[in-house]
Structures are given as structure tokens and as C-alpha cells.
Amino acid sequence: MEASSHIILNKELLKGNWEFLRAYFQGKKISAVVKGNAYGHGIEAYVPMAEACGVDHFSVFNAGEAYRVHEVAAPGSTIMVMGALDEADIEWAIENGIEFYVFNFQRLDAAVRIAQKLAKKAIIHIELETGMYRTGFEEQEIATLIEKLRAASGDIVFRGLCMHFAGAEHITNYVRIRKQKINFKMALKKFRQAGLMPEMIHACCSAAAIRYPDMHYDMLRIGILQYGFWPSPEILIEYLSKHEAVMSPLKRIISWESMIMGLKEVPPGEFVGYGASYFSHQAMQLALVPIGYAHGFSRSLSNSGIVLINGYRVPVVGMVNMNCIAVDVTGLPAVAINDKVTMIGRQGEHEISVASFGEMSNQLNYELLTRLPTHIPRYVQ
Numbered sequence: 001m002e003a004s005s006h007i008i009l010n011k012e013l014l015k016g017n018w019e020f021l022r023a024y025f026q027g028k029k030i031s032a033v034v035k036g037n038a039y040g041h042g043i044e045a046y047v048p049m050a051e052a053c054g055v056d057h058f059s060v061f062n063a064g065e066a067y068r069v070h071e072v073a074a075p076g077s078t079i080m081v082m083g084a085l086d087e088a089d090i091e092w093a094i095e096n097g098i099e100f101y102v103f104n105f106q107r108l109d110a111a112v113r114i115a116q117k118l119a120k121k122a123i124i125h126i127e128l129e130t131g132m133y134r135t136g137f138e139e140q141e142i143a144t145l146i147e148k149l150r151a152a153s154g155d156i157v158f159r160g161l162c163m164h165f166a167g168a169e170h171i172t173n174y175v176r177i178r179k180q181k182i183n184f185k186m187a188l189k190k191f192r193q194a195g196l197m198p199e200m201i202h203a204c205c206s207a208a209a210i211r212y213p214d215m216h217y218d219m220l221r222i223g224i225l226q227y228g229f230w231p232s233p234e235i236l237i238e239y240l241s242k243h244e245a246v247m248s249p250l251k252r253i254i255s256w257e258s259m260i261m262g263l264k265e266v267p268p269g270e271f272v273g274y275g276a277s278y279f280s281h282q283a284m285q286l287a288l289v290p291i292g293y294a295h296g297f298s299r300s301l302s303n304s305g306i307v308l309i310n311g312y313r314v315p316v317v318g319m320v321n322m323n324c325i326a327v328d329v330t331g332l333p334a335v336a337i338n339d340k341v342t343m344i345g346r347q348g349e350h351e352i353s354v355a356s357f358g359e360m361s362n363q364l365n366y367e368l369l370t371r372l373p374t375h376i377p378r379y380v381q
């Protein structure tokens with residue numbers, strides 16, 4: 001059966017994004033963060049596209065995502081889990097050479113025990129608490145941690161030492177970020193003084209990578225930028241002003257499209273759809289589009305969302321239903337059933353970026369993208 005909408009990913013635009021990132025970060029190692037179903041783009045479609053652009057390192061949140069990347073990635077690519085893992089997951093990860101974060105003693109002990117059982121080393125990245133207060137070893141735990149890592153050197157590969165910033169995309173967090181930088185540098189010093197250093201150090205997400213070049217170390221963990229979005233308008237403006245540029249060098253690679261399922265003439269003086277949220281003041285023509293909140297088109301876009309049809313911007317009228325919206329096509333030339341409807345992407349002069357869609361529905365790019373359901377088919381072109 002045909003799906004009622006589909007997502008298209010553009011590989012030429014992605015190539016441009018990766019060329020920009022490589023040049024901008026001067027060839028520094030970059031891990032492509034593909035958690036949240038590759039920020040909604042779809043892991044299975046996205047990972048091979050990224051590999052075609054030369055990417056060979058992927059970061060995910062949990063074992064389920066790691067499993068999906070592992071299924072489609074080239075054998076030489078590295079997969080790193082930054083978040084949730086239970087003991088069975090740790091066993092699977094060690095068996096398959098999947099790298100993972102260790103941010104407390106429970107996980108360290110489990111990794112060592114399971115590595116011994118399998119007679120295979122666990123490849124770990126030690127995450128340090130620097131002031132985000134999410135995950136990471138505390139400063140006062142470092143001495144014990146170093147002892148344990150030394151004792152376990154036969155069962156683990158100490159691949160990385162890392163941290164995560166608590167909101168590098170907003171200048172209002174500057175004082176907190178500065179404290180995190182100092183804390184991380186002090187913790188690194190303890191490892192250095194103990195003579196126990198990892199193979200690599202990594203700290204930066206997209207915003208930090210743009211804003212804090214002094215924190216680049218050996219690898220960057222880039223999520224949102226690779227998909228052509230900026231972590232915040234602030235970071236884009238900062239980039240543009242630093243480089244006297246007027247346009248983002250990044251391009252969005254995602255489009256989301258459907259088609260007109262039906263047309264409906266509405267006489268003046270009638271309510272449209274469920275309830276009384278929209279009233280026709282004149283004779284109208286509506287187009288019905290088979291996407292709704294079950295497909296990630298938020299209910300908060302009721303009477304306010306915009307889609308593109310035949311190169312025109314047309315507004316959503318009435319409530320967004322579970323599987324359907326109505327849009328006002330009154331007066332548009334030659335509108336017909338099966339015409340293409342663009343919810344995200346371009347038609348002629350007009351573009352609906354996820355950002356404007358996001359602002360309309362009071363969601364961030366990150367949230368809106370990751371809420372595009374996995375069941376929407378993804379095509380690469």
C-alpha cells in the first residue's frame with residue numbers, strides 16, 4: 001500500500017555540507033551524531049549517504065540505535081553509544097566492537113566483568129562531569145577511577161575521555177560553559193599527571209565546535225549541522241558575522257511531501273472540520289491532505305500551519321486531525337487531486353524550512369525533526 005507521505009533526502013546537498021564541515025574544522029576527526037533516528041532523517045537511509053561523503057564514525061544514544069547503524073554501516077565504520085545500555089546491550093556491544101560511554105562505576109564494573117567473560121576488550125569512553133549534571137564521573141571520583149582503569153587495562157581499551165556542554169548554543173550560558181571548560185581541563189591534568197591518557201579526547205557538539213575552537217581536541221561530535229541546520233539563530237549569526245557571510249553555507253537535505261487526496265467546495269457560512277474552530281466567510285475550495293498529528297504534523301499547527309501546493313503558500317484551516325489536514329486553495333489556478341503537497345522543502349520561489357514550521361508550532365528544529373515518525377518512507381535522491 002502507498003504511504004500517504006514520504007521524506008526525500010538529497011545526497012548532493014549532503015556532500016556540500018560535509019565538504020564545508022571538513023574545510024571549516026580543518027580536517028579534524030568528526031563523529032556524525034545520528035541519535036533520534038538521525039534527527040528524523042532515518043538511520044537506514046542516512047548512514048550510507050554519510051559514508052558516501054567520507055564519514056566513518058557514528059554516535060548514537062542507545063543500543064537499539066547502535067544496532068540499526070551496525071546493520072547498514074560499512075564494516076570499517078566506528079559506532080559509539082553515548083547513553084543508555086543494559087547488561088545484555090553491553091555484551092552485544094563488546095562482541096561487535098561497538099564503543100560506549102562509561103560514566104559511573106556500575107557500568108565500568110559491568111564492562112570489565114563482561115569483557116572478561118567474553119575474553120574480548122571493551123572499548124570505552126570515560127565521560128566526566130564538568131557541570132552539566134546529567135552523566136559523568138565526579139571530580140572526587142577521579143582518583144579511584146584512574147586506579148580502576150589501570151587495574152582493568154587487560155580488559156578495556158581506554159579509547160576516549162569526554163564531556164558534554166550544557167547549552168553552548170546560547171550566550172546566556174556563557175559563565176556556566178566557561179566553568180565547564182576549566183573543570184574539564186583540570187580533570188585532564190589529573191589523568192596526565194597519573195600517566196594514564198586515552199587515545200582521544202572529545203568535548204564539542206555543533207554549537208561548541210563553532211563557538212569554542214580551543215575545545216576541539218581530537219574529535220568533534222557533530223549532530224544538527226550535518227543535516228543543514230544551526231543549533232540556534234545565535235550560532236548562525238555568530239558564524240555569519242565572523243566570516244562576513246550573508247548566507248548559511250549549509251543546506252537542508254530533507255523534504256517531506258504528500259499529495260492532495262480530495263477537494264471540497266464549502267459554501268459561505270459553514271464550519272469546517274471538527275468543531276467550530278474555522279468558519280467560512282465566503283465560498284471556499286479546500287484541499288484535503290492525508291497527513292496529521294499521527295505523522296508528526298503538530299496539532300498546534302491548526303489554523304496556522306502553511307504548506308506548498310503548485311508553488312503557492314497555502315494555510316491550514318481548522319484543526320489538524322490525526323491523519324488529515326484541510327488547506328485553503330480558494331482561487332488557486334488548476335488545483336487537482338494528486339497534486340504534490342510540500343510540508344517541508346521547496347516549491348519554486350518558496351521554501352518551508354523546518355525552522356519556520358518549528359517556530360509556527362513552538363518547537364525547536366531538533367524536536368520537530370526527531371518527531372517525524374520512523375514509519376514514513378525515506379528516499380534518497
Ligand SMILES: *Cc1c(COP(=O)(O)O)cnc(C)c1O
Nearest residue numbers: 033082164205206221222223224
Ligand atoms: C546530541 C549530542 C551531540 C550533538 O549535538 P548537536 O547539537 O546536534 O551537534 C553531541 N554530544 C552529545 C553527548 C549529544 O548528546
